Amino acid sequence: MPEVFATSEAQIEVADAHGGAGQHASPELLGLAPYQWVSVAMLVLLLIAFLGAKVHKTVAGGLDAKIKAIKNNLDEAKQLRAEAEALREEYAAKIAGAEKNAEAMLDNARREAEGIVAKAETDTAAMVARRERMAQDKIAAAERTAIDELRTRAAEASTRAAAQLIAANHDAAADRAMADEAIASI
Template sequence: MPEVFATSEAQIEVADAHGGAGQHAAPELLGLAPYQWVSIAMLVLLLIAFLGAKVHRTIAGGLDAKIKAIRDNLDEARQLRAEAEALRQEYANKIAGAEKDAEAMIDNARREAEGIVTKAEADTAAMVARRERMAEDRIGAAERTAVAELRARAADASTRAAARLIASKHDAAADRVLADEVIGQL
């Protein structure tokens, strides 16, 4: 195939010479197309990287480290979850215990309140009875005092009345007769 520089006239001549279809001449080096040279260059680069620089070990080591870090994170997450569930269970037990304690406290408070009310009723009844006795004692004392005062006044009044009566009906001769009788009885 002749080497032709691409011109529009040359393409038309080449197209006419080959049956109407124009062909494009691709650049080549040592019989290889450019994409083949790129493939060879990539192969050489990868061989140098894997064999010479041991990149595959570095990549594998990095991946292994990443896998280990992920496993460690998963283990830590499992441990934290277990601890969280244990704490949740502990607090659920504490809440249940606190509810039982609260019920027991309420029952105890009710019993104490009933006891206090019963004692207060008994104390009130006893205090009312004491006050009634004290009032009765005061009334009895007042009655006795009044009776004693009344007797004393009656005695004073009868003594004065008797003295007036005796003074008005007795004279000196009657006093002598009484005095003689009293002396005779002794």
């Protein structure tokens, strides 16, 4: 039986037989070195796995499923991006519309404020004019009252003065002469 593993004793014997120079003996089986046997074993295992167990179909199926999932994720990402772009454009349009509406509202508010101010000025001017007329009417009424009062006082004063003059200058004989004259005229 051939020796599979070389030992240190076998190396010493080999060294003595060849003239003192030691050579290392590699183990071999059927003329193949250990690394060759490992390669053969891997080849056989892979052939059994791929041909016998059809692992390649399982691996390919798994890879195909993974590729399909990645494609689906990419398609979904593209769709989400398109939706996001549409939403961004929609909100940009809404913002622009809101800015236009705000400007329109400000312009409208300014116009209304100007109208209110103009109406207030007109109303104020009309109120001032009414109050001036009322004041003038009150002044005119006060003047008429004062004039009437003066006329009344003047009439009373002249009546009193006339009564005093008549009383002072008119006696009983003058009264008879006036009475006779009045009766004669009838």
